[in-house]
Amino acid sequence: MNEPTDGTANAAMPEGGIDATRRRLLGAAAVVALAVAPGVSLIAAADAGHRRATAASPARRFGLLIDTTRCRRSCTACVTACSAYNGWINQGRPSDPQWIRQVEVTEPVSGLSRSVPVMCQHCAAPACVEVCPTGASFKRADGIVLVDRHLCIGCRYCMMACPYKARSFVSEDVSDQRPDVPRGKGTVEGCTLCVPRVDAGEVPACVEACSRQGGGAMTFGDLNDPQSAIRRALAAYPAVQLRADLQMDPGVRYQGL
């Protein structure tokens, strides 16, 4: 490498000049490489992380089973846990977001009452995804229905189309957001099944809270796996879909209704 290969160039340079130039050039290249390499590595790492995060498998379909007979009327553990984990606050105003709520359902003749948690039903044929003009509402391969906050223009057509009133519009500034649960004024949001937790192999916050502080009414799992707890529970007792007549095939099922 140190031997000049071009006699003409060598003749034109002072003694040792070509070597000095090359050394300077190589030195500069090394500095640049040292400066850039960590960045490139970081991008590669982030890219790998991104791939891991988006590697939802169509072989699985995540869902919830809620046994309403075990859901206590006075208990709001699931709502509180969802609010705490995802950072939304309900102050009782009609404009406040509510990703999950307890609906008191009463049979008019008998008066039999049930407390029923209602959130995004993560439908297989979600109306919100159908109507979204920009594709911000989307369904992951594993059935989790989400909103891409970078594409949502805040038109609220998804809220008009959802049969479960499962989505909320953020109508004022939000603060103290969790880094992995982005929210934004002027966009629509709803239950994500705590997708960061699910991707980390955990269960949604509501399910965990229900099993610890509530009646253990919620079961989370893979609806496609016959051996999963949710599938076995579904096989053991009848369960219903909310607004099954709409044929949206919700991923959330209810027992005891």
Next chain:
Amino acid sequence: MSAIHYREIEGRGAGFWALAALLAGLIAAGLTAAWFMEHIGHVITGMTNQVVWGVPHVIAVFLIVAASGALNTASIASVFGKVAYKPLARLSGLLAIALLSGGLLVLVLDLGRPDRLAVAMTHYNFRSIFAWNIFLYTGFLGVTGAYLWVMMERRLNDHTRRVGTAAFLWRLILTTGTGSIFGFLVARQPYDEAIMAPMFIVMSFAFGLAILLLVLMSACKATGRPLGDAVVMRLKNLLGVFAAAVLYFLLAFHVTKLYESEFAGAEAFLLRDGGVYTFLFWGGAVFLGGVLPMLLFWLPQTRRSRAAVVWGSLSIVAGGLALVYDIIVGGQAWPLSIFPGMAVSSSFYDGVVNAYTPSLPECALGLAGCAWAAIVTLFALKLLPFMPESLADDAVEPAARIAGADATDAAA
């Protein structure tokens, strides 16, 4: 037939500039309101997570529906060859563009993220009727612009019928799309009917023609241009038929709903127990939008009165706004049926009639859309020859004169 001469309006008087200043003031107020809505958030509006679309959508939908209907007069001339309507074709096309742009202005500025308009223009979900509408609206502006061009450029006049037919078909599809935004909402009981698409088309005929008549009569009066009975009475008769057709579609829509017991609760709410919504339906949509204008247009005592034409047209506009408010806001006030047959309650207002009170910012934004449509029309009339110099009976097409003031064939 004598040739129709078109000429710009002078637009130099104090009245012209006073009107322009008023409209500019309304637009400035609306833009300020939109700025506050974007920076503080929609919390300053009456819209909530229960009633997600409010006054801005009512006015935007009204203007968009009226826009497609305003083009109707031009279509009758170009597509169906009724020469009596030809002198109004340019004004008809201009109003279509002005009204649509006003509606779109309101719709876009009400978005949660109006700064992401570029996203809406570059990311499409073609299963969404909303995404289709983005193309239908922008395409309508283009097709109607081309239509005006071929009408106003003498060398291109031969293409008027072809381009006019394209514009006519486009406006039919456009209003079908607007009606389908609601008709496709199967989750909400007050909507969920395919008839909403043709009903919106008929609504557009009435709203658009009423606005065209009002603009035509005010413009002729303000500029001192003659306007004969042949034109006014012909348009009035047609407008009366359109008002009757809207009533017919409302009847068909609600009878269909009433027949299905699933919708009995929602229908009882809208037609009987809904307070302001019931009042807006019977007093606004039915009486002001249909019954009163038909009486004014056809009762022997008022059938020849110009004032009756003005009041009837204003009544149709007021009734139309009431109807669109009833459809959009009333439809959301009725709660979703998530547990059919059960009594429900929750912290998220399940099972209760949702409240909605329009706020000043959203009303200002809606008014700005109307003002925008008006100012576009005002300056277009000043800059380009949209208005005929004379619409006196002896200046318009002889067939119109022969048909006379009581030309009921106009309805055909």
